[in-house]
Every structure is written in C-alpha cells, then in structure tokens.
Amino acid sequence: MNKKLPRIVLDTNPNWEFEKPIWRKGHTVVGIDEAGRGPLAGPVVAAAVQFTHSVEIEGLRDSKKMSEASRERCYDQIIVLAKRYGVAAVGSTIIDRIGILQATYLAMRRALKLLDFEPDEVLVDGRPAQLNRPHKAIVKGDDRSFSISAASVLAKVSRDRMMHSYHEMYPEFGFDRHKGYPTPEHKAILKKIEPCPIHRMTFSGVEFELFTKL
Secondary structure, eight states, rough: OOOOOOOOOOOOOBBSSTHHHHHHTTTOOOEEEESSSSSSBOEEEEEEEEEESSSTTOOSSGGSSSSSHHHHHHHHHHHHHEEEEEEEEEHHHHHHHHHHHHHHHHHHHHHHHHHHHHEEEEEESSSSSOOSSEEEEEGGGGTTTTTHHHHHHHHHHHHHHHHHHHHHOGGGGGGHHHHTTTOHHHHHHHHTTTTOTTTTTTTTTHHHHHHOOO
C-alpha cells in the first residue's frame, strides 16, 4: 500500500538572497515595486528602497498578503532602517493619457530619481520594466527579495493614505474602504453617480458606466 507523502510547503518569506551577492561585489542595490495598477480610481504609486546591509522586520512580505495594521507597522520600520527610499505617484489624468503600464514605469523612474544617487543594480518585481537602466526582474520578487518587499509596503501604504485623503474630498465613493479597486461596492456606486476627477475614465467599468448614462 502506497503511503501518501506529506505535502511540503516552501517558506517564501522575503530574504536577502538577491541582495547579498551584490553587496559582496561592493555594489549598491535598490528594490522597486508598485501599487495601484488595477483600481478604477486614484494614482499608481511606486517605491524604491535601498538597504546597505541585512536587517530584520518581522512580518514583512508581499504587501497584498499583509493586514493593514502589519503594513503600517512595517512601513514605520522600513523608513527608519533603509539607507534611502523614494515614493512617487502618477495620477489618473496621465494614466488615461499614456496607459497604466507606461504610467507605472513613469512612477518607478520618478521613485528611483528621488533617491538622488545611481545604484549599481536594481531589483524589480515581476517582469522587466522601462527604467532606463539595467535591472533584474524577479518573479514573485515582492515575496522573495527583502528590498522589493519593502518597496511593496511603502508603495501600498503610501497609496492607501492618499486614497483616505481622497475619501475626505469625495466621501460618496467610499475610497477609504475599497481604495478605488473595482469591488462590487465601488461598481454599484458608479451606477448611481457620475465618476469623480480621480477616476480613470479609460478603464473598463468607468468607461462603460459613462456610456450607459449618455
């Protein structure tokens, strides 16, 4: 009788496996990630973070897998422990003009520029980006590279705070709850009232609801 083998679960929490070889060469390295590509409203935000040595931040991982309280706690530690960091946003008007992918790349380039130095190497989550400099794309990097994970948290927390501010301007949309993402609540609201100035008018859903009101 064949015994069922136990399921092996790999630990995917971020570590320093990508950064340490770079440091050993005497080079600088920056991690970069974004938040807000999928929402119907608000900006896309990118963050770039540089560490000069390994540190520990309990609970840090891909920001999408963290609670809001955990993200806020890690955010406070990251901005203290990082050597440099930069956070940049690109708003809905530019997103509608150049598209979300190019807007994301623009936010990333702006975040890197805010660091005010030229890193030797850049680590980015997912696929290669248009950063105007050499970089290494890491699949699921926000859950594997500590630097990318830290950038993920900075971008997500910064964007969420911006959406809370927009909620004060447009409380009828509930941006403090769904952060502009296409939740059932958000889509139901768009069926009742016109989009506000921070909505992405070219996005499916917003565009559809505008069409039905004509």
